[in-house]
Amino acid sequence: MATVVSHQAITSQRPSSNFKASHFLKEPLNVPIKLRQKRFKIQATASQAPLLDPVLSPSKTIPQSYKKKSNEASLILIRHGESLWNEKNLFTGCVDVPLTEKGVAEAIQAGKRISNIPVDLIFTSSLIRAQMTAMLAMTQHRCKKVPIILHDESEKAQTWSHVFSEETRKQSIPVIAAWQLNERMYGELQGLNKEETAERYGTQQVHEWRRSYHIPPPKGESLEMCAERAVAYFEDNIQPELAFGNNVLIAAHGNSLRSIIMYLDKLTSQEVTSLELSTGLPLLYIFKDRKFMRRGSPVGPTEAGVYAYTKRLAQYRQKLDETLA
Numbered sequence: 001m002a003t004v005v006s007h008q009a010i011t012s013q014r015p016s017s018n019f020k021a022s023h024f025l026k027e028p029l030n031v032p033i034k035l036r037q038k039r040f041k042i043q044a045t046a047s048q049a050p051l052l053d054p055v056l057s058p059s060k061t062i063p064q065s066y067k068k069k070s071n072e073a074s075l076i077l078i079r080h081g082e083s084l085w086n087e088k089n090l091f092t093g094c095v096d097v098p099l100t101e102k103g104v105a106e107a108i109q110a111g112k113r114i115s116n117i118p119v120d121l122i123f124t125s126s127l128i129r130a131q132m133t134a135m136l137a138m139t140q141h142r143c144k145k146v147p148i149i150l151h152d153e154s155e156k157a158q159t160w161s162h163v164f165s166e167e168t169r170k171q172s173i174p175v176i177a178a179w180q181l182n183e184r185m186y187g188e189l190q191g192l193n194k195e196e197t198a199e200r201y202g203t204q205q206v207h208e209w210r211r212s213y214h215i216p217p218p219k220g221e222s223l224e225m226c227a228e229r230a231v232a233y234f235e236d237n238i239q240p241e242l243a244f245g246n247n248v249l250i251a252a253h254g255n256s257l258r259s260i261i262m263y264l265d266k267l268t269s270q271e272v273t274s275l276e277l278s279t280g281l282p283l284l285y286i287f288k289d290r291k292f293m294r295r296g297s298p299v300g301p302t303e304a305g306v307y308a309y310t311k312r313l314a315q316y317r318q319k320l321d322e323t324l325a
């Protein structure tokens with residue numbers, strides 16, 4: 001198994017990004033992102049806030065009606081636990097394979113490690129291994145909130161999954177599944193054994209397919225192509241949540257997360273080639289003043305260092321301690 005984040009060039013800060021002020025105050029759990037954005041647009045106009053289209057405009061201006069929860073937020077990234085095809089050493093890509101028993105244990109362990117870190121919103125890929133990981137990890141969270149997958153595939157799906165209790169809604173964490181966070185599509189390598197493929201095509205060729213930024217595997221996506229959808233999704237849908245002060249957990253995949261980490265840490269296409277992520281290992285970032293600060297991987301739920309990072313994290317943990325005492 002590869003070790004986590006072996007790249008050298010980790011930058012703790014990055015310049016302000018082009019985030020969009022698409023934000024939503026206290027929306028019902030079942031309102032999907034697109035609708036929430038649309039609704040926000042209407043609210044902003046109705047309240048005579050600056051005529052800003054928060055969906056389309058890349059403006060950094062925030063309308064007056066838009067009140068941030070906090071100027072700081074946590075971002076946790078988790079690569080899914082070991083899958084049945086990781087175990088068999090097969091190229092998986094977009095094939096929807098579940099976790100092994102070891103993968104289940106890794107997800108639970110990841111959950112323990114982040115059990116004191118706030119999570120308001122969860123994003124996963126549309127693949128079961130990422131969704132299992134997020135759900136299993138959340139069984140360990142000390143907040144004891146219930147993660148609920150939002151269904152916006154049709155109007156009926158939205159209506160039929162509506163939650164009618166405000167109290168219950170408060171005890172829930174919305175889970176948004178997005179195909180854009182899926183593993184890179186591995187083309188004609190999907191289902192092939194990695195070792196046999198290296199014997200057939202040569203170690204160097206297979207390494208380029210697997211780790212280079214620009215070179216796609218046969219009929220598949222290069223990391224660059226994967227980044228185009230994954231990072232765009234992050235910028236459009238996840239970064240605004242962080243800017244609003246929502247704490248986010250993303251459960252996704254080796255390569256979709258490599259592309260997002262490349263964006264967060266401002267890695268070059270050369271540097272990202274040596275970035276490896278272990279299965280089931282959580283990575284923490286703090287988003288503040290439009291900058292991402294990398295805070296490594298919490299080794300345990302009570303790791304003193306994690307809570308010394310920011311006052312807000314320490315306060316959250318203290319509140320949990322008091323509530324659960």
Ligand SMILES: O=C(O)[C@@H](CO)OP(=O)(O)O
Nearest residue numbers: 090091092093183210254
């Ligand atoms: O098979 C895959 O989909 C990925 C992740 O398991 O493989 P790689 O290690 O080549 O990124």
